[in-house]
Amino acid sequence: MVIKRTGASLTQMFKEFVRHPRTTLASQNRVPAFLRGIFFAHERSTAGDGDANEKPAPGEEVxxxxxxxxxxxxxxxxxxxxxxxxxxxxxxxxxxxxxxxxxxxxxxxxxxxxxxxxxxxxxxxxxxxxxxxxxxxxxxxxxxxxxxxxxxxxxxxxxxxxxxxxxxxxxxxxxxxxxxxxxxxxxxxxxxxxxxxxxxxxxxxxxxxxxxxxxxxxxxxxxxxxxxxxxxxxxxxxxxxxxxxxxxxxxxxxxxxxxxxxxxxxxxxxxxxxxxxxxxxxxxxxxxx
Incomplete structure (x- = not known):
């Protein structure tokens, strides 16, 4: 499944490169910042925010x-x-x-x-x-x-x-x-x-x-x-x-x-x-x- 999806993504990327080469190449420069955001969000989720006692239990949100x-x-x-x-x-x-x-x-x-x-x-x-x-x-x-x-x-x-x-x-x-x-x-x-x-x-x-x-x-x-x-x-x-x-x-x-x-x-x-x-x-x- 992963290989099939990756292949489809690469095919689509090639098509877009043929149509819009400059924009497609420029978009690749965004990958490091994208990954930085993903890692930041993951680190914040593991570090925790505030007092855990103040958080409602799952299913008890108001x-x-x-x-x-x-x-x-x-x-x-x-x-x-x-x-x-x-x-x-x-x-x-x-x-x-x-x-x-x-x-x-x-x-x-x-x-x-x-x-x-x-x-x-x-x-x-x-x-x-x-x-x-x-x-x-x-x-x-x-x-x-x-x-x-x-x-x-x-x-x-x-x-x-x-x-x-x-x-x-x-x-x-x-x-x-x-x-x-x-x-x-x-x-x-x-x-x-x-x-x-x-x-x-x-x-x-x-x-x-x-x-x-x-x-x-x-x-x-x-x-x-x-x-x-x-x-x-x-x-x-x-x-x-x-x-x-x-x-x-x-x-x-x-x-x-x-x-x-x-x-x-x-x-x-x-x-x-x-x-x-x-x-x-x-x-x-x-x-x-």
Missing amino acids: YPSNPLMDYFNAHEKGPGVFKWLHYFEMYHRHLAKFVGKDVHVMEIGVYSGGSLGMWRSYFGAGARITGVDIEPVCKAYENEHTKIVIGDQGDPSFWRRILADSPPIDVLIDDGGHTPEQQMVTLEQVLPRMKPGGVFICEDVHHLYNDFSSFVSGLDDALNAFRNTPVPPKKGDIRSVATPFQSWIHSIHHYPYAVVIEKHEKPITSFDAVRHGTEWQPFMGGRDS
């Missing part, structure tokens, strides 16, 4: 209350909902801005249908819910408020077909097949077509050396691109012209087993570092007023 957490805790019968408990704080942090609005929410991974009702309860009567699953039996959860689409999230042609007939998506929650390839295809096909201000959530990004996590690391790098303007607006200031990716991606957030990507409400054109004040230390050149 999660902050919010409408989604409260719904889940009260939902003891009916269609099943299966979620990591630490997700509920993440959901509320990034999705509260849509509550009470005419929002289109798409969740991949219908399973037993329980989360469809949870989203409608949270967002309100104006929410339009679309569930996506590869299992035809999930069509049973379709009703006047919820549409169920059957298909393979790892197939780009599936996304092109349903997105052509679907209203723009405000919120995408990928809780589907959980394989990195499915997750990457879904992000590539859906994120560019989501509404401004949209929120893309990918769940179940498990294990070290996860390919989807590596994919998102590439997006992290793209979000940090720097294109300095030769002539800034004012002497001493700095302006970096936004790349097309930066112009529509507001932020990328990492949580245990989850990634959240938020889009700008309106595209931006630049990032500006601006100086205010009249007194400056000379060791960085000071500033001419």
